[in-house]
Amino acid sequence: MPELPEVETVARGLSLRMEGKRLKTLDLHRPDLRRPMPTGLKALVEGRVILGIARRAKYVLMHLSDGGTLIVHLGMSGRMLLSDPGVPPTALEKHDHVVFTLEDGTVVRFNDARRFGLLDYAAPGQLADHRVFEGLGPEPLGNEFSGPVLAEALAGKSTPLKAALLDQRVVAGIGNIYACESLYYAGLSPRRIAATVTAARAEKLAQAIRDVLTKAIAAGGSSLRDYVQTSGELGYFQHQWAVYGKEGEPCPGCDCDKAIQRIVQSGRSTFYCAKRQR
Template identity: 40%
Template sequence: MYFLSKFTWSNIMPELPEVETVTNALNLSIKNLIIRRVMIYRSDLRINVSKNMNQFCEGARILYVKRRAKFGQIYLDNNYVIVFHLGMSGRMIIEKLHSFKKKTHDHLYFDLECSGQKEQSIRLIYNDPRRFGFINIYKNNSNQFKNIFKNIGPEPFSDNFNASELHKKFKKKSTSVKAALLNQKLVAGLGNIYVSEALFASFISPKKIVSNLSLVKLTKLVSQIKQVLIKAIEAGGSTIQDHKNIDGKIGYFQNYFLVYGREGKKCKNKKCDSKIKRIIQNGRSTFYCPTCQK
């Protein structure tokens, strides 16, 4: 028997699609721009902002922006990398410098410009009401930089994330498939929402013990994880509480949830009349169809 506390939409951390949406938009907006000024208004985030942020950023050109797991990485031409994590409520925002207005919970500003075009300057803002995220700068490939990512598994879209590898790793393991997929050491970037959705699409119970999953089932699961993530990225992620893109637009994948947040509602499988159930696994809400998912 599971104890079910009242489900709320609080404490939703951005997962891979939300971070991918942000980093893709940043890459289009700030790639090749020069950081002219850094202003730190609050440094006591989850990890304290480096006192050397200004020194290592100002004058550097932004080479590109990418995502690793649930982290964003802004690569500079001086061999430094700005790493950020959005936590529960963090946002990266871009505004025109000439029309900028300070907002509550703005913690860092980066003033950016195209070389010699000050009239087109923009401001990149890190805003985080709960301060559960962080933003900091690291020497590329330094031990400090590598330590952030040393315990993170392969990306879901990489060749290293495949059914054969999972089948090997799951032998003699007694954990549930839901718990296994939330382990960032196994695969990077997955969270509660997209694991729940992928398991439903694969017709696999979240309670299923991983050692009991066949290679055929795992092949289906890996495929569905990738498909769900692709659809979510195309939709701009899921905006349940705080997630917005750099221009303030929300994601809309939440409109296509099949199980997540749908406790007590009819299963969307046309051949099924069951209702979606919610249980607690490892302190997290799990949504599934007890008829479709075995």
């Protein structure tokens, strides 16, 4: 499920094939995804050159030559499917909701079965003020994120720590999987009340978040190279998770015989080791 590392991988992969090229057509095959498509979008972006592709939180940003920006959110099941270089694009498949055609013939399909995804647009100069970035917390891999910053964001919060990490206002880009994994490596219980995380623990958690995300991006990046060479398609990858999805399995990081537990918090599965995580 696309969280920060997966979105980063997708953005990098798209950069390789889309940057510096002109967007010939943008075809919308339905009027909405999670929200209605922006009005007049086609006319706003067609003919622009894609200057660069970046990521903020879980959003892919396509910077256009007139200063406008296309904003893509993959939701839960969203994928960006690239045509093979020098090969005529294949026919559209089910759930190909948005199709980008570049001047050199490259076709990129935004396929999203569950339609939790999003396509939006920021006019020139309006990106920073766009609604999707309102209240968004710091980038966990950026300089503005640190133990003290995290501690401050958690202070006064009476929610479980796991729920706080999923709150994009606390820190941007973390989803269910990396919240579980980060808490595991920090040795902190997902059930702990967020406000009880003081300086030392926040420092450890911030570091765990950075480590987990960095490693996941590295894994995605290496998979990406292979994947692009063989099929030209971007997808998601096999991950080595410590606790996520490992209910009943032994805790990998300590000698305890306690199996990894699954509990439900805020309606979502949390996986953790009750002995290692306090």
